[in-house]
Amino acid sequence: MNLYSSIAAIAFYTIAAGMQYRGLNRDLSRPSLLTGLAAVLCHAVAAITAIHTVNGMDLGVIQVLSLITWLICLITVSASLRRPLHNLLIPLYPLAAVSLLAELLIPERQQLLQHQPIGVLCHILLSILAYSVLTIAATQAIVLAFQDRMLREHHLKGLPSILPPLQTMEAMLFELIWAGFALLSLAIITGGIYVDDMLAQHLLHKTAFSVLSWILLAILLCGRVALGWRGKVAIRWTLWAFGCLLLGYLGTKIALSIIIHVSST
Numbered sequence: 001m002n003l004y005s006s007i008a009a010i011a012f013y014t015i016a017a018g019m020q021y022r023g024l025n026r027d028l029s030r031p032s033l034l035t036g037l038a039a040v041l042c043h044a045v046a047a048i049t050a051i052h053t054v055n056g057m058d059l060g061v062i063q064v065l066s067l068i069t070w071l072i073c074l075i076t077v078s079a080s081l082r083r084p085l086h087n088l089l090i091p092l093y094p095l096a097a098v099s100l101l102a103e104l105l106i107p108e109r110q111q112l113l114q115h116q117p118i119g120v121l122c123h124i125l126l127s128i129l130a131y132s133v134l135t136i137a138a139t140q141a142i143v144l145a146f147q148d149r150m151l152r153e154h155h156l157k158g159l160p161s162i163l164p165p166l167q168t169m170e171a172m173l174f175e176l177i178w179a180g181f182a183l184l185s186l187a188i189i190t191g192g193i194y195v196d197d198m199l200a201q202h203l204l205h206k207t208a209f210s211v212l213s214w215i216l217l218a219i220l221l222c223g224r225v226a227l228g229w230r231g232k233v234a235i236r237w238t239l240w241a242f243g244c245l246l247l248g249y250l251g252t253k254i255a256l257s258i259i260i261h262v263s264s265t
Helices: 003-022 030-051 061-080 086-105 118-152 166-194 204-227 231-264
Strands: none
Touching (some): 030 061, 030 086, 061 118, 118 166, 118 231, 166 204, 166 231, 204 231
């Protein structure tokens, strides 16, 4: 892990969050944008060097979380250049800083992935990308649900006043879902091609929930195209699909931890 890039990223994220909060209800300013980009750049160095170590690939929960928060910030900053999404960065920047701080404080794992084929590495990268994009989609769905509820109850101050219009939020949600669905499809395909003996590698649980999530996303997108699904229906299906991914990832981590603990005793 690059200590200096981690500290620099935390500092830039903190400054950028403060600048964005002070500029609430305004357009994304150039100083705020440049500070956020500097944070994302430093975070990229920190996240990649934390995973790609001299002893192998460290895919621990903290390391993957740091990479996911980096991808989320990168996607959101990029999207804010063409859509009014910059206020969403106010909670995302501190979250990324916390993930980096956890990476600094929690020691590296002793069991690392070594000498993996390029196909397996592509599967891992695509899985992380899909998880990152669908995490943003799930967050977007939750925010959209609160925004829709407050507007229906005629609460026009507070959250609705600082968020983009409802139609913009919903359009962004489906853009994220399409991107996440494509990445998840590629992750499942590469996993089926390059990952051997999934039962022996204790990956059946993760695969089952990933496929279930893919099916839910496919139904949602078909419903969007054929029936014009939107609003609460889209929010529910998005959260169900993300919940399946979350169960698959966390369940696999817990199962592997139990198996490793039992085998070592």
